[in-house]
Amino acid sequence: MRPESVVALLAEPSRLQVFSAVVLGATSLPSAARAAGVSVKEAAVAVRRLTDGGLVAETDGELHALTEHFKDIVRTTRPPAEEPESHGYENDEVESLLRTFVRNDRLIRLPSQWVRRRVVLQHHTHRTFKDGTTYDERTVNEKLKVWCEGVGTDHVTVRRYLVDLCLLGREGGRYWLRTDIQPAL
Known part of the structure; x- marks a missing residue:
């Protein structure tokens, strides 16, 4: 998953709120809507987009956030470590x-x-x-x-x-x- 895809998915405030609710433990559509402060219909649209985008999954009727993408993005986009400054001494x-x-x-x-x-x-x-x-x-x-x-x-x-x-x-x-x-x- 590319960083731009994640940012695009979370750029919409209602999707961000619903995703946050799922990350914090909301496992159903109604509980995610309630925690996010949006209507169930808005939550359903957000969950559909988040599922299609790979940030949320539904297993056995429960919602789960797929947060491992964030670590993968950090690993692949992290700039190389800077070489330590050399002052010209062999010691x-x-x-x-x-x-x-x-x-x-x-x-x-x-x-x-x-x-x-x-x-x-x-x-x-x-x-x-x-x-x-x-x-x-x-x-x-x-x-x-x-x-x-x-x-x-x-x-x-x-x-x-x-x-x-x-x-x-x-x-x-x-x-x-x-x-x-x-x-x-």
Whole structure:
């Protein structure tokens, strides 16, 4: 059964109401009409169309909803699962950590553990700042605001973490990428 067929069958409000009544346990035409709030004649027309369409069956005088079509439709029309984002590291633990805290080069949130926080921030730092270049505080703030957009941590806090974790050096209002510290990645 195709999704369009199901939608077309259930697009009419009285058919939808009758189908819902059958799904919820109405087993006869009068009980389906009563539960759906429609006349017995309207329920009969709806049941006929739903039966012809394959959503309702009548067995031994009782109505039954055929809901397995919905699972089949979901299985056949579900888009393929997205490939997890790769950040370019061969280490699966680092990749897993970054998938948890980084999406599309933006922080989702900061890890609470310092070791993990350092890995996430080091990832961003080495992709954002160039070795041998110094940056004024305004430029650093602009770059960090991009990372922090939509995160519960502000760019000033992240800037402090970068200095505290020795990822960025700071002196006299100037910042630079620290390359003299052994990377955690």
